[in-house]
Amino acid sequence: MKKEVIKLLRKPLKDLKVEMTDEQIEQAIDFPPSPELGDYAFPCFFLAAKLKMSPDEIALKIREKIGNFPETEFSDVQTQGPYVNFFLNRKSFARQVVWDVITQKKNYGRSSSGNKKKAVVEFSSPNIAKPFGVGHLRSTIIGNSIANIFEFSGYKVVRMNYLGDWGAQFGRLLAGYHKFGREKSLEKNPVDYLMKIYVKTTPKKYDVPAREWFKRMEDGDRKALMLWKLFKGYTMDDFKKMYKLLKIKFDVYEGESNYNKKARELLQELKEKGIVKKSRGAYVIDLEKYGLGTAMIEKSDGTTLYATRDLAAAIDRYKRYKFDKMVYEVGQEQKLYFMQLFKIMEILGYKWAKNCVHADHGLYLDKNGKRFRTRKGKTIFLRSIFDETLELAKKEIKKRDGKISKKALEDRALKTAIAAIFYGDLKNNRSNNSIFNLKKFVSFEGDTGPYILYSYARASSIIKKIAVTEKFQVYELEDKELELVKKLSQFPEVVISAQQSLNPSLIANYTYQLAQAFNEFYHVCRVIGSQQETFRLALVQSFRQTLKNSMALLGIEVLEKM
Ligand code: ARG
Numbered sequence: 001m002k003k004e005v006i007k008l009l010r011k012p013l014k015d016l017k018v019e020m021t022d023e024q025i026e027q028a029i030d031f032p033p034s035p036e037l038g039d040y041a042f043p044c045f046f047l048a049a050k051l052k053m054s055p056d057e058i059a060l061k062i063r064e065k066i067g068n069f070p071e072t073e074f075s076d077v078q079t080q081g082p083y084v085n086f087f088l089n090r091k092s093f094a095r096q097v098v099w100d101v102i103t104q105k106k107n108y109g110r111s112s113s114g115n116k117k118k119a120v121v122e123f124s125s126p127n128i129a130k131p132f133g134v135g136h137l138r139s140t141i142i143g144n145s146i147a148n149i150f151e152f153s154g155y156k157v158v159r160m161n162y163l164g165d166w167g168a169q170f171g172r173l174l175a176g177y178h179k180f181g182r183e184k185s186l187e188k189n190p191v192d193y194l195m196k197i198y199v200k201t202t203p204k205k206y207d208v209p210a211r212e213w214f215k216r217m218e219d220g221d222r223k224a225l226m227l228w229k230l231f232k233g234y235t236m237d238d239f240k241k242m243y244k245l246l247k248i249k250f251d252v253y254e255g256e257s258n259y260n261k262k263a264r265e266l267l268q269e270l271k272e273k274g275i276v277k278k279s280r281g282a283y284v285i286d287l288e289k290y291g292l293g294t295a296m297i298e299k300s301d302g303t304t305l306y307a308t309r310d311l312a313a314a315i316d317r318y319k320r321y322k323f324d325k326m327v328y329e330v331g332q333e334q335k336l337y338f339m340q341l342f343k344i345m346e347i348l349g350y351k352w353a354k355n356c357v358h359a360d361h362g363l364y365l366d367k368n369g370k371r372f373r374t375r376k377g378k379t380i381f382l383r384s385i386f387d388e389t390l391e392l393a394k395k396e397i398k399k400r401d402g403k404i405s406k407k408a409l410e411d412r413a414l415k416t417a418i419a420a421i422f423y424g425d426l427k428n429n430r431s432n433n434s435i436f437n438l439k440k441f442v443s444f445e446g447d448t449g450p451y452i453l454y455s456y457a458r459a460s461s462i463i464k465k466i467a468v469t470e471k472f473q474v475y476e477l478e479d480k481e482l483e484l485v486k487k488l489s490q491f492p493e494v495v496i497s498a499q500q501s502l503n504p505s506l507i508a509n510y511t512y513q514l515a516q517a518f519n520e521f522y523h524v525c526r527v528i529g530s531q532q533e534t535f536r537l538a539l540v541q542s543f544r545q546t547l548k549n550s551m552a553l554l555g556i557e558v559l560e561k562m
Contacts, residue, residue, distance in 0.1 A: 127169075292336065
């Protein structure tokens with residue numbers, strides 16, 4: 001509906017010689033604080049200096065130039081001091097919005113703004129032979145949502161998981177495993193077992209054998225590679241089970257190991273081009289003049305580094321996908337690292353470097369504001385977090401529904417747990433640190449995933465009683481009805497903003513507001529048996545559809561019953 005307001009403003013502004021794009025006009029439009037002031041307002045202060053008139057005069061001028069307005073869309077356009085206020089024709093507005101939602105169904109909110117351009121979204125990217133930590137969980141949840149949002153905005157998306165499956169840490173594992181490892185124990189609980197070995201090999205005396213083993217890997221030694229493959233295989237099986245449970249899909253799995261050779265070739269090229277310089281036996285790229293320090297790309301023993309492989313990987317990805325955008329969803333602690341990486345690509349002359357972005361995320365903190373860790377001081381294992389959430393969800397569900405069958409309980413608990421964790425994360429701006437508080441996440445009240453699921457189920461129970469018809473009749477709207485309609489109408493704009501700012505929290509916050517608007521509406525407006533029954537049923541249905549669409553963008557499935 002904002003579009004209609006923009007349409008009315010375009011010509012008057014042009015006549016006044018004010019150059020504004022539609023987007024700028026859109027940004028200038030306000031939502032008045034109370035209904036007597038209209039549904040939209042255009043404030044004129046910012047034009048005063050340019051037009052050498054008072055804001056009040058400008059408002060009057062604009063109103064005069066608007067002349068007659070389409071009565072199907074507006075009931076009035078008035079000035080009030082420095083504002084031009086627009087009053088919607090509530091009935092036709094409501095009819096239009098509800099009609100759009102119930103006819104577009106799962107496509108409501110979808111746009112083609114991406115024009116089928118290609119976006120590679122890299123996320124999750126855990127390290128092999130190490131536990132899947134909370135940092136990777138954040139990347140998984142946020143990256144998945146960003147990929148969904150891009151898809152919904154008309155991009156062709158490649159979901160990529162870039163595994164940390166190469167690097168010096170494997171030297172330690174190989175050295176340790178060679179010394180005291182046993183396949184039987186590995187098989188039973190691969191990630192825990194490898195972690196144990198890793199910890200056992202941290203003492204200094206393992207430094208030398210660790211380096212030797214990693215060198216053997218880089219040189220293609222068969223025995224070394226065989227062990228490495230074994231570790232990777234077992235760990236991957238474990239990770240994949242987790243992804244399946246969380247319903248996270250990838251189009252491509254790749255990893256640092258794919259770029260070991262290419263990284264060496266790249267190094268050669270860098271040396272020939274004189275981009276690198278030697279520093280204490282290692283090779284570095286000096287980025288001091290950009291304020292980015294120096295980046296090491298080859299160690300003194302000739303092995304490659306994380307950065308070298310990342311560079312080779314980026315170049316290869318561009319060759320393969322010709323992406324228009326590449327998003328790296330990785331923790332904030334790698335901020336400088338990615339700035340260096342992108343700068344090096346630019347120095348190498350890759351024009352697409354400007355299309356690479358680091359979508360960072362902050363830390364999870366515990367209730368005391370400290371970095372989230374287990375008692376033993378290690379990062380919490382994802383598995384244990386998830387199991388704990390499931391237990392909490394089951395308790396809540398049983399409290400509400402004592403007669404639920406075992407199978408239904410499992411299913412409902414699983415979806416509730418996913419909603420709790422995903423929403424608990426996504427409601428925060430990703431770059432901020434956020435408090436990880438499972439008890440709060442799982443609560444059915446407040447700004448939580450389960451509260452939103454519950455609102456949806458509530459709406460479903462109404463629809464179940466009586467069928468929705470497309471031939472609904474609209475009467476004068478009550479305030480709470482109008483507010484719900486307005487919220488519904490905002491969904492497409494919110495998706496676009498979330499895509500442009502790589503910010504799923506906009507969708508999450510919107511979803512919560514939508515659920516609130518519905519609950520307030522339902523609190524005061526009778527649906528079944530009221531005179532407005534056909535419209536209100538269609539409105540409830542529109543709410544369900546829009547909520548379902550927006551939850552899907554967060555990676556959360558709704559529940560018909562709670
Ligand atoms: N495996 C890395 C880690 O856990 C994250 C990889 C991020 N992606 C990248 N292209 N560097 O820290």
